[in-house]
Amino acid sequence: MGDRSAPGISIRQLTKTYGRFRALHRVDMEVAPGSFLALFGPNGAGKSTLLGVIAGLVRPSRGQVLLDGDEITGDRDESLGERIGVLSYQTYLYDELTVRENMRFYGKLYGIKNGEERIEALLRTVGMDARAGSPVRTLSRGMRQRVALARALLHDPDVLLLDEPYSGLDQDALVMLKTILTARNKTILLVTHDLARGLESADRVAILNRGRLVFEAGTRDLSRVDFEQAYRDHAV
Amino acid sequence: MRSLLAQSWQIYRKDMVVEYRTRERVVTMFVFSLIVVVIFNFAFNAGADVVQRVVPGMIWVAFAFAGMLSASRSFSPEKDRGTLDGLLLAPIDRGSIFLGKLLGNVTLIGLVQLAMLPLFVLFFNMTILPHLSKLLVIFFLGTVGFSSVATLFAAVAVNTRMRDVMLPVLLLPVASPVLIALVETTRTTFEGGDWQDMANWIRLLSVFTVVFLVASVMLFEYIMEE
Numbered sequence: 061m062g063d064r065s066a067p068g069i070s071i072r073q074l075t076k077t078y079g080r081f082r083a084l085h086r087v088d089m090e091v092a093p094g095s096f097l098a099l100f101g102p103n104g105a106g107k108s109t110l111l112g113v114i115a116g117l118v119r120p121s122r123g124q125v126l127l128d129g130d131e132i133t134g135d136r137d138e139s140l141g142e143r144i145g146v147l148s149y150q151t152y153l154y155d156e157l158t159v160r161e162n163m164r165f166y167g168k169l170y171g172i173k174n175g176e177e178r179i180e181a182l183l184r185t186v187g188m189d190a191r192a193g194s195p196v197r198t199l200s201r202g203m204r205q206r207v208a209l210a211r212a213l214l215h216d217p218d219v220l221l222l223d224e225p226y227s228g229l230d231q232d233a234l235v236m237l238k239t240i241l242t243a244r245n246k247t248i249l250l251v252t253h254d255l256a257r258g259l260e261s262a263d264r265v266a267i268l269n270r271g272r273l274v275f276e277a278g279t280r281d282l283s284r285v286d287f288e289q290a291y292r293d294h295a296v
Numbered sequence: 297m298r299s300l301l302a303q304s305w306q307i308y309r310k311d312m313v314v315e316y317r318t319r320e321r322v323v324t325m326f327v328f329s330l331i332v333v334v335i336f337n338f339a340f341n342a343g344a345d346v347v348q349r350v351v352p353g354m355i356w357v358a359f360a361f362a363g364m365l366s367a368s369r370s371f372s373p374e375k376d377r378g379t380l381d382g383l384l385l386a387p388i389d390r391g392s393i394f395l396g397k398l399l400g401n402v403t404l405i406g407l408v409q410l411a412m413l414p415l416f417v418l419f420f421n422m423t424i425l426p427h428l429s430k431l432l433v434i435f436f437l438g439t440v441g442f443s444s445v446a447t448l449f450a451a452v453a454v455n456t457r458m459r460d461v462m463l464p465v466l467l468l469p470v471a472s473p474v475l476i477a478l479v480e481t482t483r484t485t486f487e488g489g490d491w492q493d494m495a496n497w498i499r500l501l502s503v504f505t506v507v508f509l510v511a512s513v514m515l516f517e518y519i520m521e522e
Contacts, residue, residue: 117384119521136517141387152382156314168306169386211382 066094066218066247067128067143069114074123076109076271083109085271086123091264093128096241096248098258101268102295107251110268111221114249115146127219142170145217149224151208155197159188159207162196163214170215182210186236201228209237222250226257259287269295300395300513303388307396311370312403321369325362325408332358333412337419347420352482355416356475359409360442360468366404367446368463370397371454380454390520391513394447398512401443409435427485434485437498438478441505445471448512451519477501 069091076084084106091097101107112118114125116136125133132140146152153162160179167175183189186206196204205228212220220241226234234257241248241261252258259265259279265287267275274294277287315321336354340347374380383393417424424431446467453462477497484494491498 115385117381136390138387138389141385144385146381146385148378148381150378150381152379152385154310154314154379155377156317157310161313165306165310166382166386169303169383169388171387215387 066245068093069219069247069249070124070126070129071110071114072124072126074110074113074125075121076106076113076118077121082271084113084120084123087268087271087273089266089273089276091247091249094245094247095264096250096262097264097266098250098252098262099266099268100252100255100258100291100295104270105268105295106271107268108223111146111148111223111249111251114219115144115221116140142215143217144219144221145212145215146221147209147212147223147225149227151196151204152211153196153204153207156195158193158195159183159199160192162207163211166211166214172215178214179210182213183207185240186210187232202230202233205229206233206236209233209240213240218246220246220248222248222252224252225250226252226254255288255291256284259284267291267294300389300392303392304395304399307383307393308399308403311396311400315400315404321366322404322407324369325365325404326411328365329358329362329408329412330415332361333415333419347422348486349483351416351420351422352479352486355412355482356438356478358412359405359439360471360475362408363401363405363439363442363446364463364467366401367397367443367450367467368453368460370400370447371450372459375454384520390517393520394451394512394516397451398440398443398447398509401447402439405439405443406435409439422486427488430485430491431482434478434481434498434501437501437505438474438481441474441501441508442471442478444505444508444512445474448508448515448519451516474501474504477504 071087071089074084074087075082087110099107099110109118113120113133116132120133124131127143157165163179163183164175167179172178180189183192186209188203188206188210191199191203196207199207209225225237229237238261250258250262262279264276264278265282266273267290275290332354340350371380374383384390413424416422449466449470450463453459453466456462477500481494481497481501
């Protein structure tokens with residue numbers, strides 16, 4: 061898992077329709093190995109659907125997603141889950157289980173070796189070791205999101221798909237998330253409405269609107285003002 | 297195969313811990329079955345011969361609807377809280393999610409059956425002890441068969457908007473053969489019949505159970521796709 065180099069993601073002519081509604085329309089996109097791409101767009105633009113297709117949760121109507129040149133949108137490959145970590149506004153945690161029980165459960169599903177050590181280390185990293193024995197239902201939204209981050213990193217994935225990961229996080233947790241994301245040994249695709257944070261962390265930015273990719277640029281020479289103008293031009 | 301069973305066990309174990317802490321499903325199922333028994337007890341205030349013919353149907357009406365509650369609740373909270381996606385993202389055979397849920401449903405229905413059988417005896421003055429071994433086999437086979445199809449259709453229904461309506465609409469027509477076979481085998485047992493007298497029904501139950509069990513594990517992957 062973690063000893064592999066971060067893969068590149070190629071998205072080719074990706075289309076997803078729900079009945080007559082076209083959530084994605086012929087999207088072409090490249091995420092270079094080890095790079096960080098932030099994807100923006102208004103509500104209903106198709107951002108979460110795109111992440112769902114890459115994660116293997118949504119089957120595309122047409123087109124392909126390639127991970128290191130291997131198609132992952134055909135028949136499901138179980139090992140894909142070992143390479144991809146997903147952090148979403150949904151935490152995937154069970155309210156009735158404690159933090160540690162949730163981590164152990166997912167650790168077993170992911171076949172983590174030295175699970176206990178890794179769980180304790182991750183809980184310390186996200187600052188939740190003191191609440192490891194607490195049921196998730198007793199945690200605040202921000203605390204749950206911290207545990208969700210630990211869960212997403214549990215199997216040390218080399219691709220991270222982040223869907224509004226900042227929701228509910230306090231300042232300390234935001235700094236911690238930024239530190240983890242800037243370690244740059246992973247290929248990261250971030251979906252967010254937070255233009256400033258996305259622009260600050262990513263190597264490239266893209267805008268999706270009505271299922272189409274309408275803007276893509278590197279962040280090196282892109283000022284926040286210019287990007288906000290581009291967002292207004294393409295997505296509003 | 298070993299990893300499929302090991303993954304199923306993890307999901308089953310997690311579901312049972314959650315159920316033990318909430319008792320959400322088992323209490324609802326027990327109360328529902330109890331209400332059915334009480335209502336039927338007043339409705340069929342008849343002689344022993346009538347009771348013997350009616351009770352097998354009554355038993356399976358109660359357990360079928362309780363089983364439907366269990367199957368529905370095995371997926372709907374996972375869908376509502378987003379944890380179903382957490383399971384689908386894991387590098388596991390998705391058939392193990394089905395098997396884990398199935399095991400949970402069989403366990404809970406079995407617990408309700410254990411609690412309800414003495415009440416059936418009490419309310420309807422029935423004798424079950426001489427038939428206990430036969431009843432155990434029939435109940436086990438029937439519960440696994442019914443739960444297989446109920447778990448599969450609960451997974452189908454959970455992705456629809458009218459899931460509470462969809463489950464019985466999808467499930468009951470398909471589960472009819474197994475329910476009829478269960479009523480017939482239970483009635484024959486109470487009437488003192490032996491295995492030979494119900495061989496065809498047992499065969500039907502066994503084939504139904506095996507076919508739905510195998511097909512569901514194989515089809516579950518596609519059912520879970522959006």
